[in-house]
Every structure is written in structure tokens, then in C-alpha cells.
Amino acid sequence: MDRETRTFAEMHFRNLGGRVYGAGGPAPSRVSFIQAPETFSYADFVKGFLLPNLPCVFSSAFTESWGSRRRWVTPAGRPDFEYLLRQYGDVVVPVANCGVREYNSNPKEHMPFRDYISYWKEYIRDGYSSPRGCLYLKDWHLCRDSSEEDLEDVFILPVYFSSDWLNEFWDALNVDDYRFVYAGPRGSWSPFHADIFRSFSWSVNICGRKKWLFFPPGQEEALQDCHGNLPYDVTSLELQDTRLYPRLKDSSPPLEVVQEAGEMVFVPSGWHHQVYNLDDTISINHNWVNGCNLANMWHFLQQELRAVQQEVSEWKDSMPDWDHHCQVIMKSCSGINFEEFYHFLKVIAEKRLLVLKQGTDMLPGDSTGLKLGLQQAAFDVGRLADVLASVAAHPDFQRVNTSSFSPQPKELLRQLEDAVATAEAL
Numbered sequence: 001m002d003r004e005t006r007t008f009a010e011m012h013f014r015n016l017g018g019r020v021y022g023a024g025g026p027a028p029s030r031v032s033f034i035q036a037p038e039t040f041s042y043a044d045f046v047k048g049f050l051l052p053n054l055p056c057v058f059s060s061a062f063t064e065s066w067g068s069r070r071r072w073v074t075p076a077g078r079p080d081f082e083y084l085l086r087q088y089g090d091v092v093v094p095v096a097n098c099g100v101r102e103y104n105s106n107p108k109e110h111m112p113f114r115d116y117i118s119y120w121k122e123y124i125r126d127g128y129s130s131p132r133g134c135l136y137l138k139d140w141h142l143c144r145d146s147s148e149e150d151l152e153d154v155f156i157l158p159v160y161f162s163s164d165w166l167n168e169f170w171d172a173l174n175v176d177d178y179r180f181v182y183a184g185p186r187g188s189w190s191p192f193h194a195d196i197f198r199s200f201s202w203s204v205n206i207c208g209r210k211k212w213l214f215f216p217p218g219q220e221e222a223l224q225d226c227h228g229n230l231p232y233d234v235t236s237l238e239l240q241d242t243r244l245y246p247r248l249k250d251s252s253p254p255l256e257v258v259q260e261a262g263e264m265v266f267v268p269s270g271w272h273h274q275v276y277n278l279d280d281t282i283s284i285n286h287n288w289v290n291g292c293n294l295a296n297m298w299h300f301l302q303q304e305l306r307a308v309q310q311e312v313s314e315w316k317d318s319m320p321d322w323d324h325h326c327q328v329i330m331k332s333c334s335g336i337n338f339e340e341f342y343h344f345l346k347v348i349a350e351k352r353l354l355v356l357k358q359g360t361d362m363l364p365g366d367s368t369g370l371k372l373g374l375q376q377a378a379f380d381v382g383r384l385a386d387v388l389a390s391v392a393a394h395p396d397f398q399r400v401n402t403s404s405f406s407p408q409p410k411e412l413l414r415q416l417e418d419a420v421a422t423a424e425a426l
């Protein structure tokens with residue numbers, strides 16, 4: 001990030017004055033297409049898409065050099081099953097059944113990649129049908145299952161998506177990541193959803209094509225049924241039933257995008273979407289959070305806690321540890337609670353504080369291994385300070401037992417605010 005982009009980004013958040021962005025504003029009438037890597041900088045992406053939280057599609061020129069685009073694909077542009085089998089046959093992968101609804105998702109099973117490929121080949125041979133239904137390999141943690149060296153042959157992280165705190169945090173803990181591979185036959189699809197923690201996502205088709213239906217934040221409200229539930233399939237005829245979906249008349253049609261092989265889609269924070277594989281398709285998809293959508297994540301976590309509190313409200317007066325139980329339930333339902341969110345902020349903050357300290361002390365290099373520029377670190381501490389101030393002031397966070405936290409939230413906030421003041425001169 002350069003100084004000018006940092007000033008632009010800081011102004012953006014100052015103008016928002018603590019409001020969570022991305023909701024409300026007029027929906028764009030189409031999704032922008034970015035043709036040429038040489039003329040599209042990181043700053044262009046931050047200003048044009050990341051901050052205004054708008055989707056875009058990058059041309060296949062952006063992924064031309066990826067090894068997976070050569071090795072995973074036959075000359076005819078189809079998945080190279082034999083190569084993939086040799087490479088990944090023994091790996092156990094998660095597979096969803098697109099034909100079976102389980103709440104607003106699909107049930108998943110695990111199987112060796114080899115078995116999934118056998119199924120896929122047979123599905124094609126039988127004219128895209130099977131008594132087992134349409135199976136979709138989803139959320140395969142390829143990066144967790146591969147060495148760093150092997151991954152260099154698969155994809156290169158585009159600079160636009162390099163500020164990725166979610167994966168930086170999980171890498172530091174060495175337990176999980178949000179880097180996935182999806183692979184499925186023509187007709188496999190992902191039901192209507194917004195991404196985990198209101199993260200951004202990016203998605204590259206290694207081969208095949210996808211159709212995306214996008215709904216800007218807030219538009220999903222008109223798609224709720226009379227009980228307040230969101231649909232599983234926005235294209236279902238059921239939505240025409242005005243008694244069941246009384247607000248549908250207030251909704252606008254989705255933005256539709258067809259993503260070709262090699263193209264890269266940016267999914268902004270809080271945009272609901274539904275996705276179809278138009279061909280036999282393999283994609284690499286990552287979820288990511290950074291200073292630009294951190295406040296959205298925090299807003300989402302507050303909503304999640306409120307939903308848990310409502311669900312168990314009848315026990316509030318009779319249960320001595322009710323607040324603690326709400327946090328435990330939240331962790332098991334959402335994967336994270338307020339304590340873990342603080343830990344996330346702390347890990348990310350301490351790295352940036354170190355980078356800034358090294359930078360301003362004129363020590364050579366960035367020993368954190370993050371290759372973070374000073375301006376990026378300066379922007380990040382500003383966002384972290386804003387969100388941590390809101391966390392620390394939240395009554396439910398104040399009820400969390402923070403006695404073992406090191407540093408204490410107030411101390412971390414002080415360090416961040418000091419860093420923000422010092423970084424102004426950078």
C-alpha cells in the first residue's frame with residue numbers, strides 16, 4: 001500500500017464514522033471486468049472494489065502463470081482426472097450432496113479423492129446422472145494437505161488479496177485455514193449464502209465455468225420468508241408464493257455473472273450469492289478478512305451473540321453462568337466467540353506493532369515474514385484500534401473473564417492508539 005492509498009482508505013473510514021459499510025447504497029447495474037494486469041494496481045483494487053465493497057471479475061490473464069491451469073487441465077480444457085489422481089488420489093476430501101437439503105445447506109460425507117473421481121467419471125458417462133445424486137467436492141483444504149513447495153506449482157496468491165488476516169491468524173496457530181478447492185460436475189451448485197464471518201472471498205476457475213447470482217448487502221431481507229428465514233434456492237418457484245414470501249416484491253433481480261475458465265471473481269463482504277457450475281469445473285476459493293471488512297466481521301459476531309442470547313433467554317435468570325454459556329454456544333455454532341475474536345485481533349495487532357516499531361527504528365527488513373509495507377501496517381493498526389475500542393466497550397465483552405489475557409485489552413488498545421499517533425507522520 002502506498003501513502004496516497006492509505007490516506008484515501010483512512011478518509012473512507014473516517015467518513016463512515018463507525019457505520020458498517022456495504023449496506024444500503026444503490027446496487028451497481030453490472031459487475032466490472034478487469035482486463036489487463038499491467039494496468040491494474042493494488043491501489044486500483046483498494047479504491048475501486050475493496051473499500052466500496054463491490055464485486056468484480058478479473059480476466060484469465062491474471063492467472064495465466066498458475067501451474068494448476070496447465071497441469072490440472074487437459075488440452076481440451078477438461079479436468080485432467082489422471083493427473084489429479086496421481087497427485088491427490090489418497091487424500092480424503094469433503095463431498096456434499098447437492099440434491100439433498102439439510103437446513104440451508106447440503107449434507108457432507110468424506111471419501112478418498114480417488115473415489116470421488118471414479119464417481120465423477122461415471123456420472124459423466126451416464127449422461128450427468130447417478131442414483132447417488134449430484135455430488136460436489138467442496139471446501140477441500142488443499143493447502144493444509146500439501147507442502148509449500150508443491151503449492152508453488154498450483155497457484156500464486158494475487159497481490160490484491162494478500163492482506164489476509166484470517167489465514168495469517170490460522171497459520172500462526174497452525175490449526176486451520178480458509179483456503180479451499182471446489183470440484184464438481186456440470187449442474188453441481190452452492191445454495192444461497194453469505195460467506196463465513198462476512199469475509200471476502202476470491203474464486204478462480206482452474207477449468208470450467210460458473211454462474212454467480214449476487215445480491216448486495218441488505219437485499220437479502222426482501223428474500224426472507226414469513227418466518228424471517230432466508231431461502232435455500234433463490235430461483236425456486238416457491239418464492240412466487242406471496243403468503244410465504246411477502247416481501248419478494250421489494251427485491252431486485254440479482255446481478256448475474258458468468259465466470260469463464262481462468263477468470264477470478266472477487267466476492268465482497270456480506271453479499272449473498274448462489275453459484276452454479278455450468279461445466280465440469282474446478283476452482284480455488286479463499287475466504288479472507290482484513291482492515292477493510294474487520295468492522296463487518298465484528299458487527300456479524302455481535303448479531304450472532306444476540307441470536308444465541310435470544311435462543312436461550314428463558315434460562316437467563318436461573319443460570320448463574322448464563323453469559324459464559326452464551327459464549328460457549330456461540331463458539332460451537334459460529335466457530336468463534338468474543339474471546340477468540342480478541343485473540344485474533346491481538347495476534348494480528350502484535351505483528352503490525354512490531355513492523356511499525358522496526359520500520360520507525362530504521363531496523364532493516366521485516367522480521368515478521370509478512371512482507372508488510374509500513375503504510376499497510378499503519379492502515380491496519382488504525383482499523384484494529386477502531387474495532388478493538390468498540391469490542392472493549394461492548395457490555396458482553398466486559399462480562400467475558402479476561403483476567404488471563406495478555407496483554408489486557410485496554411493495554412493493547414493503548415499500544416495501538418500510540419502506534420496510530422506515531423504512524424501519522426509516516
Ligand SMILES: O=C(O)CCC(=O)C(=O)O
Pocket residue numbers: 182189190195201202203210267273275276283285286
Ligand atoms: O463455487 C461455489 O460453488 C461456491 C463459491 C462461493 O460461495 C465463494 O467463493 O464464496
Ligand SMILES: [Fe+2]
Pocket residue numbers: 193194195201267273
Ligand atoms: Fe460463498
